[in-house]
Amino acid sequence: MSLPTNHTDDRTLLSIRGLVKSFRLHAVGGRVVRGLVGVDLDLFEGDHLALAGRSGAGKSSLIKCVHRTYVADEGSITYRAASGERIDLLAMSDSDVADLRAREIGYVSQFLRAAPRRPVLDVVAMEARRVGVDPDAADDLAAEVLRRVNIGSELFSTFPSLLSGGEKQRVNLAAGIVVAPRLLLLDEPVSALDPANRESVLDVIAELTSRGSTVLSIFHDLDAMRRLADRVASMADGAIVGLGAPDEILEPAPV
Amino acid sequence: MTVTSTPPHAAAEPLVNGVGDTSTEPTASAIAPWSITVESLGRVYGPGGADAVPGTGPEFGTSVSPTTGAVVGCWGIDLAVAPGEALGIIGESGSGKSTLMRCIAGDQKTSAGSVHLASCDDGATDILHLDPSARRQLRIDQLAVVYQDPAEGLDLHVTAGGNVADRLTAAGWRHFGRIRERAAELLARTEVPLERMDDPVATFSGGMRQRVQLAKALANRPPVLLLDEPTTGLDASVAAGVLDLIRDLLDETGVAAIVVSHDFNVIEMLTRRCVVMHHGRVVEEGLTDQLLEDPQHPYSQRLVGAARG
Numbered sequence: 001m002s003l004p005t006n007h008t009d010d011r012t013l014l015s016i017r018g019l020v021k022s023f024r025l026h027a028v029g030g031r032v033v034r035g036l037v038g039v040d041l042d043l044f045e046g047d048h049l050a051l052a053g054r055s056g057a058g059k060s061s062l063i064k065c066v067h068r069t070y071v072a073d074e075g076s077i078t079y080r081a082a083s084g085e086r087i088d089l090l091a092m093s094d095s096d097v098a099d100l101r102a103r104e105i106g107y108v109s110q111f112l113r114a115a116p117r118r119p120v121l122d123v124v125a126m127e128a129r130r131v132g133v134d135p136d137a138a139d140d141l142a143a144e145v146l147r148r149v150n151i152g153s154e155l156f157s158t159f160p161s162l163l164s165g166g167e168k169q170r171v172n173l174a175a176g177i178v179v180a181p182r183l184l185l186l187d188e189p190v191s192a193l194d195p196a197n198r199e200s201v202l203d204v205i206a207e208l209t210s211r212g213s214t215v216l217s218i219f220h221d222l223d224a225m226r227r228l229a230d231r232v233a234s235m236a237d238g239a240i241v242g243l244g245a246p247d248e249i250l251e252p253a254p255v
Numbered sequence: 256m257t258v259t260s261t262p263p264h265a266a267a268e269p270l271v272n273g274v275g276d277t278s279t280e281p282t283a284s285a286i287a288p289w290s291i292t293v294e295s296l297g298r299v300y301g302p303g304g305a306d307a308v309p310g311t312g313p314e315f316g317t318s319v320s321p322t323t324g325a326v327v328g329c330w331g332i333d334l335a336v337a338p339g340e341a342l343g344i345i346g347e348s349g350s351g352k353s354t355l356m357r358c359i360a361g362d363q364k365t366s367a368g369s370v371h372l373a374s375c376d377d378g379a380t381d382i383l384h385l386d387p388s389a390r391r392q393l394r395i396d397q398l399a400v401v402y403q404d405p406a407e408g409l410d411l412h413v414t415a416g417g418n419v420a421d422r423l424t425a426a427g428w429r430h431f432g433r434i435r436e437r438a439a440e441l442l443a444r445t446e447v448p449l450e451r452m453d454d455p456v457a458t459f460s461g462g463m464r465q466r467v468q469l470a471k472a473l474a475n476r477p478p479v480l481l482l483d484e485p486t487t488g489l490d491a492s493v494a495a496g497v498l499d500l501i502r503d504l505l506d507e508t509g510v511a512a513i514v515v516s517h518d519f520n521v522i523e524m525l526t527r528r529c530v531v532m533h534h535g536r537v538v539e540e541g542l543t544d545q546l547l548e549d550p551q552h553p554y555s556q557r558l559v560g561a562a563r564g
Contacts, residue, residue, distance in 0.1 A: 026553035027560060068542060070549045094542050095337060098527040113523075117499045126506070 012080065013183060013214045014043035014066070019075035021061050021238075035061040037238040039075070043183075048208075048215040050225040052249060053235035059218045062235070063185045065090075066216065067107045068097045079105075082182055102130065106181030110188040112160055112172035120163070121146065121156035124175045131179050145174045148204050150197050165192045173201060180208055186217040190224060202227060222250050289373060290511030291359075291398075291479045293334040296368030298358050301325030304366050313533045313554060318351070328354035329535045332368070334513070338478065341505055341512040343522035343529030343543060347558070351535035352515045356483045359513070360400045361390050372397055374478045395425045396475035403484035405464035408471065411457040415447055415467045418456060422474040441470040445500060462493035469500065473508060480505075482514045486521060498524055519562045523547060531555045 021035035036058050043049055051059040064070040066077055068089060077089040082104055089097065101107070118126075121142050128138035143153065149170040155163070160171055169192045177184065186205070190198050206228055208215060219225050225232055225246055232249040234242035242249050299307050303323035308330050310321040318327045329351035336342045344352045357363040359370055361382070369381040374397050382393060394400070402408045409418050419438040428434050442452055445466040451459070456467055465485060472480060485501060486494035502525055505512055514525050522529050523543055530540040531552065539552040547563070550556045 023549070024551075026556050064548070069544045071541070071545060071551060094528050094540070094545075095340070097542060098340070117495060 011044040011046070012042050013045045013047070014041075014080075014216070015076075015078040016041040016043075016062075016066070017076050017078075019062070019065060019077065020073045021058075021065055021070055022073055034238050035070070036065065036072075039238075039240055041233060041240060041243075043214055043216055045214055046209050046212075047231065048217065048229050049231045049233060050217045050219060050229035050246075051235055052222075052225060052232050053241075057235040058238040059235055060187055061238070063107075063187055063216060063218060066183075067101075067105065067185055068092075068094075069107075079183070104182040105185070106176050106183070107185045108173050108176035108187065108189050110169060110172075110191045112168040117159055117161075119157045120151065120160055120171055123160055123171060124178050127175050128178050133179070141178055142174070145178045145204070146171070148200065149174050150200050166194060166197060169193060170197065170201060173204075177204070177208060177213075180211040180213045182213065184208060184213045184215045186215060186219075188218050188220055191220060198224075225250060288337045289335045289378075290338050290340075291334075291336050291373070291513070292371045292378070293332055293359060294369045294371075296332040296355065296358055296370065297330040297366045298328040298354050298363060299325050299330075299366045300328055311534065312536045313538050316534070318349070318534045327351075327535045329358070329532070330367070332537060334530065336479070336511040336513060338511050339505075339509040340528070341514055341526040343526035344513065344515045344532060345517065345519065345522050345529055345546075345558070346532035347517060350532040352517075352532050353483060354535075355532070356400075356481055356513070356515045360398065360481055361394070362400075372479060395422065397477050398479045398481070399472035399475075399477040400481045400483065401465070401468045401472050401485050403487050405456070405461070405468050408468040409456050409464065411464075412455055414453050415442060415456055415459070415470075416452040418467055419471050419474050422471050426475045437474070438470075441474055442467070445470040445473075445504075446496075460493070461489050462497055465489070465497050466500065469504065473504060473510070476508065476510075478511060480510045480512045482512060482525075484516055484518075485514070487516070487518065501525060519547065519559070531558065 017040050019036050019039040023033040023035055025031045025033065039062060051062060053059055061070060065072045066089065072090050075090065079087050079089050081087055121139060124142035124146060125138040128141050129135060133141065143156065146156065151167060151170055151174065155167065160168055163171065169189065173189050190201050193201060202224055229246050231244065232246045233240050234249050301307065301324060303320060303325045307320035307323045307325035308327055311318050311327040320327060332355055334342060344355065346352045354363065358365045365383055370383050371378045371380065372382060375382055375393065382390065400408065416435065416438045419441055420434050423434050423437060439449055439452060443449060447463060447466045447470065456464055459467065482501065486497050489497060498521060505525065514522065516522055526543050528541070529543045529546055530537045531546065531554065532538070533554045539546065539550065539555045546555060547559060550559045
């Protein structure tokens with residue numbers, strides 16, 4: 001599984017080749033739905049690459065195949081781990097994937113999945129404790145990132161189940177980035193936010209690449225992509241149909 | 256049988272009171288990185304043994320042997336769980352998940368297969384072939400079980416403190432004051448009000464009984480914990496509290512856990528990996544989020560579809 005590292009100047013963090021994903025629906029006579037039809041894509045260290053395209057184009061499928069939430073049919077996803085080792089994520093054991101997720105690969109969806117009775121501050125702090133930050137420092141880090149996404153300290157001891165949709169989404173993001181993961185997968189992390197909170201959150205996401213994260217993202221609004229992405233990959237019908245700087249790929253901003 | 260002096264997770268966890276505990280390094284083991292491995296485990300109820308197996312399983316849609324009429328409770332089960340990891344076993348009633356759990360725990364005889372613990376002879380001994388007294392000994396400090404029915408894990412006529420003290424005494428604790436102190440500490444950690452410590456467990460609510468079971472199960476810091484439908488039958492709000500506690504305990508203790516449940520919420524909250532059982536066989540295994548979002552086997556798809564709509 002491990003190949004020797006070459007090219008010390010090679011900034012490729014993630015290399016996706018020939019990725020095919022389909023869904024076989026046994027409940028409807030084994031009907032096959034196409035998800036991805038052969039995706040090639042490279043992600044460079046410190047890059048923020050946003051996926052654009054209509055709903056159903058395959059953006060979430062691609063992110064979920066990288067996270068191994070979806071089982072890909074064919075292809076390879078080569079990831080350069082912090083150890084320098086190059087790993088095909090699709091060939092790793094479930095246990096190894098779980099370990100890698102805990103150490104290096106973060107995934108933030110639009111929905112918060114937290115224990116119902118864990119206070120907000122703890123939901124975020126436990127992510128820092130999990131990687132060895134001592135409890136007091138973890139609480140401090142959690143408080144700081146929560147404030148950055150406009151969750152005030154009056155909510156720190158509240159249970160997430162009592163929060164609004166927008167607040168939950170910000171807590172979820174805070175938990176996902178309190179320790180900047182080496183590779184961060186963002187799946188519509190600002191979909192439920194009002195404009196003011198959205199601005200704060202986009203600022204925080206913008207800083208992630210300078211904190212050492214490489215980001216693969218999905219945003220439904222073009223403005224967020226223009227602001228955050230170094231490159232945009234445009235998707236349609238399960239394939240990448242365009243790749244370049246945001247201005248080259250995205251429609252011009254409305255005047 | 257030699258037993259390693261310190262379970263791999265013993266370092267820096269609040270349930271420890273420090274007695275006889277000096278090691279902070281994980282214990283090396285012949286079967287590392289696994290705390291427990293299960294190989295080709297099978298249990299057949301009725302005549303025929305392995306001969307009853309052909310013609311049963313998911314592809315035949317039955318657990319009943321067409322030749323001998325025996326029921327194949329589970330067959331050909333392979334599992335491995337690492338320290339600090341929780342593995343889920345999910346399936347409908349009758350899928351064989353509780354049979355499997357009881358075979359691993361030693362509550363039931365097995366028809367085939369082996370089970371190894373890293374803490375037992377560095378993984379060299381098949382614990383299914385230990386004599387009954389050695390087998391019982393394992394349950395004191397190496398392989399603990401929390402049952403759906405607290406009456407199986409506790410003596411309901413004995414006090415909460417007494418139930419926990421039993422397990423400590425079995426592990427060689429002798430000093431009354433220290434036993435009581437440790438029992439109080441464990442019950443406090445599992446959120447049992449200390450003023451109830453000297454009440455018989457029979458006077459406790461269902462949720463409180465599960466908390467006492469957890470305190471007892473974890474009393475001697477076992478490296479492996481089996482949880483069999485630990486929140487089934489509790490009111491939703493009580494179940495949520497017990498589930499939260501279990502999750503915290505798994506995080507804190509670094510125990511290797513196997514969680515049996517028919518409830519996806521329980522599996523999702525507690526485990527990173529899980530297996531799906533149907534007609535006594537594992538039909539799919541994977542990361543828990545993968546099994547919930549992209550199940551591959553027709554039966555898994557049906558099960559997830561029914562639960563998630």
